Amino acid sequence: PNEVVSTLFQRLRTLVPGILPLTVSGILGKSATYDYVVVGAGTAGTAIAVRLAQSGAKVALVEAGAYYEFTNPIVSSTPGLDILLIGSDPANSNPLVDWVFVAKDQPGANYRPIHFARGKCVGGSSALNFMIYQRPTVQSMQAWADEVDDHSYTFDQVLPYFEKSASITPPDMSKRFSNSTPKYNPSTFTDGPLQVSFANYAQSFSTWLKSGFEKIGIKEAEDFNSGSLMGAQYCTSTIRHEDQTRSSSEASYFQSALKAGLNTLKVYTTTRAEKILFDSNKKATGVQVKTGLLSYTLKASKEVIVSAGAFQSPQLLMVSGIGPRDQLEPLGIDVISELPGVGQNMWDHPTFGPTYPVDLTTLTREARDVPYLTEQLLKYTTKQEGSLTNPVSDFLAWEKIPQPLRSQFSPATQAKLAQFPADWPEVEYISGAGFVGDFSNFLLVQPFDGRNYATILDVLITPLSRGNVTITSSSTADLPIINPAWLTDPADQELAIAAYKRARQLFKEGLTDIVTGPEAFPGEEIKTDAQILSAIKDSLMTLWHPACTCKMGKDDDKMAVLDSKAKVRGVKGLRVVDASSFPILPPGHPQSTVYMLAEKIAESIINGR
């Protein structure tokens, strides 16, 4: 027992750091001058701030939240707990680390209010995400380069920045099931700070998926980080291999800079950016911030960089006078640069999918069988093994909808889908080792009937619906209104129905050895296309990938907010670097691209200097 207690104690110390990083804290409440002020210590913000500070510049990093190790202890650090407090029910949230956005009045979600989690902490959304790490395709990055008329965004040109941001550790096959060997390409990683690896446990459900997908025509893929996605394979995850904890931007970029004794970076936690300040030449001179009741100014002698995420970067621009004139003037905001694209053009990836009973151990057992859960907790804390090392979704498949389903698309939908390049998948299928239902609360929805359940999450990867972000006041204390507008383009509805049928086909033709009964959700009685669409709307959820709300674009693109170096048009000394800067949302999960962009723009700023 002494040994167990001692191991547990040591383990807890790695999950909840004992020392507050006071050495890097700015003096809260006191105005100061830096070379760069970065707003938002999220995924992009932490990465770019650390890179600028490593170049010798003095950098202030302003973050509205705190350290997640204190405001979401254990939950954020433990891969298997990533499903907690991020469900579609707004009550299923932790406001200490989440802004708790709610998307309302969405016809595509049958008007259910949808909780849209966004990280509010050092680490931002990388502290809440599902840890899937995968990169876009060659042709999708060509589309990005074409969209911004800048060849430096082609896949070959950006690969060094993907590589620079991350390192990879091979899977420990002595701890995983022997039939769960992943394929991957280690040559596209370096010794970058972000830790990418594989969990010390594969979901049993996932061990059936390679053969299952093959039976419905989706072949095994070689890997998902070298420029192609079509096919099925285990994915890499942002897991620190040595202790099987989450590798967020905080645990990677920030902690490694801290360990190296970086003293040019100062972090202002629990501090909200209120407004970007400009001089008479429209040059950004700093940021007005607020900690508690204290408002003060952090001056930037070189540049202000906004990395407040896809909802709050456009908000901060708008309250500072940059955006659509018809939104700003009625709120009494003086227009400094009229840019109609701020807050528009929002891309997101909606998800939904059927659930079946399966003859395997899944999350359902973990949630309902207390002795089993205790065993897993002990395994995780003492040996870094077992199901809690696994972020739940560890196997992916990608495709364009095949015949005969494809021929059922209307000519309009076929034409719209044809705009996407050949290597850009239309649909992703994600392993979901548990009951998902309407995504309201992953823990509470697990049935008590003693059976295990598994789900395939369909994700629309070529969404054509575009949403927006609008402000209701001139204060960043009021959350902006988000309107993802899921499924408002009829082509998305047709694609969603086809994707649903493919997921059902997988269970019925590919997974017959493990399926133990009829469809549990939404149910066999849902048959016609109209019924399927209605069931999709009743359960649709975001995959939390909002992007492109301050998009970069060509000089003649009126909706472009940024140039291809992420500089805000119409003003000086101001950039936006995060998921909002994307001109398009490339296929898949965006965090790898957010890190790539932070590395690329940091290098461009440093070289430009």
Ligand SMILES: Cc1cc2nc3c(=O)[nH]c(=O)nc-3n(C[C@H](O)[C@H](O)[C@H](O)COP(=O)(O)OP(=O)(O)OC[C@H]3O[C@@H](n4cnc5c(N)ncnc54)[C@H](O)[C@@H]3O)c2cc1C
């Ligand atoms: C639940 C969930 C699951 C996801 N799963 C995956 C996945 O598996 N794989 C993947 O690739 N992607 C995933 N994503 C998406 C991915 O995490 C995001 O695309 C990415 O982290 C966005 O990075 P960002 O820098 O744009 O914004 P963020 O990381 O959200 O950073 C924005 C930061 O700005 C701060 N901020 C905002 N306003 C202000 C203000 N006024 N003043 C000061 N600070 C402010 C916020 O608190 C936050 O820290 C997921 C996201 C979520 C929420």
